[in-house]
Amino acid sequence: MADAWDNEPVVTNGPQLLLELAHEHQMDHLLTLLVHRLAESPRVALARIWLKRPGDRCGQCRMRPECPNQTECLHLVASAGQSRDLPDDRWNSIDGDFQRFPLGVRKVGWIAANGQPLEIPNLGIGNPWIAQPQWIQREGITGFGGQPLVHRGEIMGVLAVFARGTIGELCMQWLRTIANHAAAALATARAFAEIESLKRQLESENEYLREEVERRSAFGELIGQSAALQQVTQRIDLVAPTTANVLILGESGTGKELVARELHRRSLRAKQPLIQVNCAAIPRELYESEFFGHVRGAFTGALRDRMGRFELANGGTLFLDEIGEIPLELQAKLLRVLQEGKLERVGEERTRSVDVRIIAATNRDLRQEADAGRFRPDLYYRLSVFPIEVPPLRDRLDDLPLLAEHFLERTARQLGRPKPRLTRAVMQQMQQYHWPGNIRELQHILERSLIISAPDRFRVDLPSGSTSAAGSNLSAGVESAPLPAASGGPATPREILTDAQLRQIEAENLRAAMKVCRGKVSGRGGVAELLGVKPTTVFSRLKSLGIEPRVDF
Numbered sequence: 001m002a003d004a005w006d007n008e009p010v011v012t013n014g015p016q017l018l019l020e021l022a023h024e025h026q027m028d029h030l031l032t033l034l035v036h037r038l039a040e041s042p043r044v045a046l047a048r049i050w051l052k053r054p055g056d057r058c059g060q061c062r063m064r065p066e067c068p069n070q071t072e073c074l075h076l077v078a079s080a081g082q083s084r085d086l087p088d089d090r091w092n093s094i095d096g097d098f099q100r101f102p103l104g105v106r107k108v109g110w111i112a113a114n115g116q117p118l119e120i121p122n123l124g125i126g127n128p129w130i131a132q133p134q135w136i137q138r139e140g141i142t143g144f145g146g147q148p149l150v151h152r153g154e155i156m157g158v159l160a161v162f163a164r165g166t167i168g169e170l171c172m173q174w175l176r177t178i179a180n181h182a183a184a185a186l187a188t189a190r191a192f193a194e195i196e197s198l199k200r201q202l203e204s205e206n207e208y209l210r211e212e213v214e215r216r217s218a219f220g221e222l223i224g225q226s227a228a229l230q231q232v233t234q235r236i237d238l239v240a241p242t243t244a245n246v247l248i249l250g251e252s253g254t255g256k257e258l259v260a261r262e263l264h265r266r267s268l269r270a271k272q273p274l275i276q277v278n279c280a281a282i283p284r285e286l287y288e289s290e291f292f293g294h295v296r297g298a299f300t301g302a303l304r305d306r307m308g309r310f311e312l313a314n315g316g317t318l319f320l321d322e323i324g325e326i327p328l329e330l331q332a333k334l335l336r337v338l339q340e341g342k343l344e345r346v347g348e349e350r351t352r353s354v355d356v357r358i359i360a361a362t363n364r365d366l367r368q369e370a371d372a373g374r375f376r377p378d379l380y381y382r383l384s385v386f387p388i389e390v391p392p393l394r395d396r397l398d399d400l401p402l403l404a405e406h407f408l409e410r411t412a413r414q415l416g417r418p419k420p421r422l423t424r425a426v427m428q429q430m431q432q433y434h435w436p437g438n439i440r441e442l443q444h445i446l447e448r449s450l451i452i453s454a455p456d457r458f459r460v461d462l463p464s465g466s467t468s469a470a471g472s473n474l475s476a477g478v479e480s481a482p483l484p485a486a487s488g489g490p491a492t493p494r495e496i497l498t499d500a501q502l503r504q505i506e507a508e509n510l511r512a513a514m515k516v517c518r519g520k521v522s523g524r525g526g527v528a529e530l531l532g533v534k535p536t537t538v539f540s541r542l543k544s545l546g547i548e549p550r551v552d553f
């Protein structure tokens with residue numbers, strides 16, 4: 001009996017479907033689109049897609065006895081169609097009898113195993129390809145056509161239609177074209193899904209690493225309960241949730257960086273990056289590129305485009321440590337970014353916008369620097385909206401016991417030694433010292449002391465005489481060796497020196513050099529030139545030895 005649509009082609013909307021395929025990048029959507037569009041043709045009873053995937057339910061699979069290879073099979077992933085006589089009976093489910101096909105078994109398995117199309121024009125009772133003859137008969141299905149989904153030689157699966165009527169050469173060609181496009185689109189969707197999952201993996205790794213760094217960082221918490229420190233934490237709490245710029249003031253080693261990290265941690269930007277720049281460590285000619293980035297070829301050595309620190313900190317916080325070191329010419333550009341949130345990479349005209357909160361720190365008196373013309377007053381006012389002054393350790397000696405316990409415990413753990421007991425005598429010694437290098441110095445002295453102390457007797461290796469300057473003697477806690485001459489050519493120690501003694505000599509030498517050069521580090525007549533090292537090395541040595549670069553000289 002001929003149906004009314006006998007003359008209609010099986011594939012009615014091929015060109016439209018190809019266009020739609022090109023725009024869809026999500027695997028599920030793509031599969032649904034394919035079968036539903038094909039099933040829109042009145043002559044298509046059922047359109048289905050199976051994809052090759054690892055065997056997943058071999059235990060329950062009714063085709064298991066026929067399955068030659070139980071590591072891989074065809075999974076039904078999309079289905080669309082409807083009954084001829086019962087329009088509400090839709091065949092969109094991907095469960096049921098044919099949800100898995102072994103490779104090489106029956107029509108669909110044969111197509112996937114051979115990578116060849118298969119058309120069966122006269123499905124009827126007795127046809128060996130038919131698994132459910134009653135269904136075929138009841139629904140008036142007479143044709144089957146299937147095409148392998150092949151992309152770059154890889155057989156990904158099978159696209160098949162059951163038709164009411166014969167499929168024919170032309171429609172098989174259309175199905176071939178659709179299958180080719182579908183395979184390419186599926187490969188793209190698979191690549192997108194892989195990228196997405198790698199991205200998610202990277203994001204979670206990144207999140208994990210950030211947490212890990214935070215956990216491991218020495219910058220955990222501000223330790224101390226003195227009234228002076230409590231004032232600092234109160235100010236942190238006040239300003240952290242706002243967007244105000246913060247200027248942290250205080251001597252070297254007082255914990256300004258730690259305060260900056262706490263501010264970021266307690267701010268609404270805590271999940272965004274905290275990018276740190278040590279302004280004293282950037283060579284003059286690289287400031288602009290370091291801050292604002294550059295494009296390839298902007299200067300010799302600019303081999304590729306590079307983001308500056310401002311862009312890296314976008315959405316988060318930029319911590320400008322030792323801000324007093326920024327050269328005057330760059331201060332104007334910095335001010336513009338602070339005011340307008342706009343910048344240009346070196347060598348590029350395009351203006352970029354950034355949203356960055358600035359936390360700056362300095363151990364200089366910036367107002368004095370501004371009065372002396374070394375710091376732009378407008379930048380100073382912009383930065384100092386909310387200053388936080390971190391007191392020196394000598395003004396909060398109440399915190400010494402807690403800090404000392406903390407550092408000793410940490411160092412002992414790192415050295416794999418038991419934590420020594422801090423005697424009252426040791427505490428008294430420490431409280432009498434004036435701590436010019438503040439908490440950093442405390443940390444170093446305790447580390448050194450632990451290393452050189454006998455396991456059962458902790459002695460603190462303090463420079464003797466808290467008021468002494470360049471001529472101080474050696475430790476109060478260990479036997480001291482006589483000092484070599486501090487001037488007149490290379491030192492020739494008569495005895496082996498401890499690390500503490502060496503650091504003491506280094507500190508004295510550096511202080512003497514700073515004095516001779518009147519505190520000037522870089523350029524002609526500066527300490528770096530005198531000592532024959534780079535200015536950045538001088539700054540980092542000053543920092544590690546706890547020497548204030550200017551005030552003392």
Ligand SMILES: Nc1ncnc2c1ncn2[C@@H]1O[C@H](COP(=O)(O)OP(=O)(O)OP(=O)(O)O)[C@@H](O)[C@H]1O
Nearest residue numbers: 218221222223252253254255256257258439440543
């Ligand atoms: N309250 C504190 N509790 C625990 N550790 C602290 C505290 N304050 C400072 N430290 C530690 O002391 C060291 C020096 O602190 P930090 O680098 O923050 O000082 P700074 O003022 O930024 O120094 P500089 O001006 O030289 O850069 C760090 O190892 C820091 O972890």
